[in-house]
Amino acid sequence: MGMAETNLSPETPETNARRFEREVLPHVDVAYRMARSLTHDEDQAHDLVQDAALRALKAFPRLQHADNLRSWLARIVHTTFLDRVRYDNRRPTSSIDDEELDDSALGVTEFDPLVFEQALDDDYDACMQVLPPTWRATVQLVDVEGMSYEEAAEALEVPVGTIRSRLHRARQRLYVELCQRLQLGLCGKGRDGEGVDA
Amino acid sequence: MTDPTHERSIASIHDDPGGRNWEPQIAEHVSRCPSCQRTLKALQAFVDSMRSRRRQAAPPDLVARVCRTVQAEQSTAVRRRWRLTVAAIPVALILGVLVGMWIA
Numbered sequence: 001m002g003m004a005e006t007n008l009s010p011e012t013p014e015t016n017a018r019r020f021e022r023e024v025l026p027h028v029d030v031a032y033r034m035a036r037s038l039t040h041d042e043d044q045a046h047d048l049v050q051d052a053a054l055r056a057l058k059a060f061p062r063l064q065h066a067d068n069l070r071s072w073l074a075r076i077v078h079t080t081f082l083d084r085v086r087y088d089n090r091r092p093t094s095s096i097d098d099e100e101l102d103d104s105a106l107g108v109t110e111f112d113p114l115v116f117e118q119a120l121d122d123d124y125d126a127c128m129q130v131l132p133p134t135w136r137a138t139v140q141l142v143d144v145e146g147m148s149y150e151e152a153a154e155a156l157e158v159p160v161g162t163i164r165s166r167l168h169r170a171r172q173r174l175y176v177e178l179c180q181r182l183q184l185g186l187c188g189k190g191r192d193g194e195g196v197d198a
Numbered sequence: 199m200t201d202p203t204h205e206r207s208i209a210s211i212h213d214d215p216g217g218r219n220w221e222p223q224i225a226e227h228v229s230r231c232p233s234c235q236r237t238l239k240a241l242q243a244f245v246d247s248m249r250s251r252r253r254q255a256a257p258p259d260l261v262a263r264v265c266r267t268v269q270a271e272q273s274t275a276v277r278r279r280w281r282l283t284v285a286a287i288p289v290a291l292i293l294g295v296l297v298g299m300w301i302a
Contacts (some may be wrong), residue, residue, distance in 0.1 A: 012279075017272035021265070028264055032256035053264045057271055110233060111240030116247060124247060143248035149213070151207050168212055171244065 020060050027070045028053070030145055031077050037140040038081045040129055048084070052077040071147060074155040078137050087134070111171075115178050127177035135170040141169055203227050207234050215241040 031052060040158065056076045059117035119127075128136055134156070141152040142163065153160045207227045210220050211234060217225065228234040 014277075016266055017275075021268060025261075025264065025268075028256045028261055029254075032260060033251070033254055036254070046257075046263065049256070049260060050263055050267055054267055054271060057268055109236055111244070113236065113240040113243050116240055116243035118246065121247075121251065124251070139248070144251050145243055146249065146252070164213065171212070171241075174244075 016061050017057065024053075024060065024069055024073060027073050030070050031073050031093070033144065034074050034077045034082070034140055037128065037136050037144070038078070038133055040125070048077065048081055054081040054133065055080060068151060070140075070145075071151045071155040074137075074141060074145075074147075075157065078156055081133065093182075111175055112179075115175060115182060118182060119178050123178060123181055124174070127174050127181070130177050131170055131173055132166050135166050135173070138163055138166040138195060139170045139174075143171075204231065205233070207231065208237060211238050211241055247270050 005192070028049065031049050032045065035048040035052070039045045039048055048082070052073070056073055059076070083096055128139070131139070137156055138152060141147045142149065149160045149163045152163045156163070203223065203229065204216075208223050209215075210224045211228065214220065217228070218227070228238060231235065
């Protein structure tokens with residue numbers, strides 16, 4: 001079952017903080033990678049993780065089930081990020097969301113393995129920036145962190161079908177971006193004109 | 199005309215590039231379909247590249263900063279609790295006196 005009931009007795013701030021440090025802080029790497037992927041900026045990622053940790057600490061005593069703290073923390077990082085973007089830009093959620101994005105022109109029916117094999121971390125970083133934040137978060141949770149679709153859906157508070165659709169479109173978009181970088185000679189092992197076959 | 203098994207195989211490859219939960223019919227199709235094998239190889243290369251990013255750990259200064267934030271919040275919460283307790287004492291005393299006077 002794996003559902004551990006927490007909050008069975010009233011906790012003091014000391015025990016809450018101690019339990020938080022023991023149970024949640026081991027997942028700070030996931031929070032950091034998620035924040036890094038969402039912000040693409042080291043300083044902003046640090047601020048985001050700190051804000052999210054504070055929110056998580058305050059929400060921790062109300063947490064009913066502690067069976068998936070990794071996905072719970074990822075959700076708080078994501079929500080904190082979206083709140084920041086909304087606050088900074090004073091714009092509605094839909095513009096930082098993905099469902100309206102026109103990707104009909106992608107039309108990729110088959111991936112060439114060479115494209116993914118040629119790309120380096122820097123290339124993925126550059127191409128990830130093109131994706132809307134919600135797609136980046138989905139790729140981050142499923143493809144990088146190895147979460148199941150169900151865990152990612154819980155973390156991002158969307159249906160499993162949305163995760164599947166975002167992932168599919170995000171991979172297509174990444175593929176197209178990587179192909180373009182390859183053609184421009186910006187990509188991976190062929191960056192300096194060293195034998196790119198694709 | 200599109201082959202429904204092929205379509206399902208492509209979807210299965212996307213959902214589960216490791217092939218751990220494929221139906222036997224899908225596994226059989228993928229094993230003899232060059233297009234599926236190419237897609238599978240590509241997605242495996244993609245997922246391998248992405249998984250390697252999991253090595254990136256939070257920098258020690260960030261971990262220390264988060265720990266400091268947690269400890270500072272804990273101290274604030276403790277102080278807040280004490281302040282409430284201290285503030286409640288005179289209220290309780292006044293109430294006690296009032297109740298005492300009312301009984302008398």
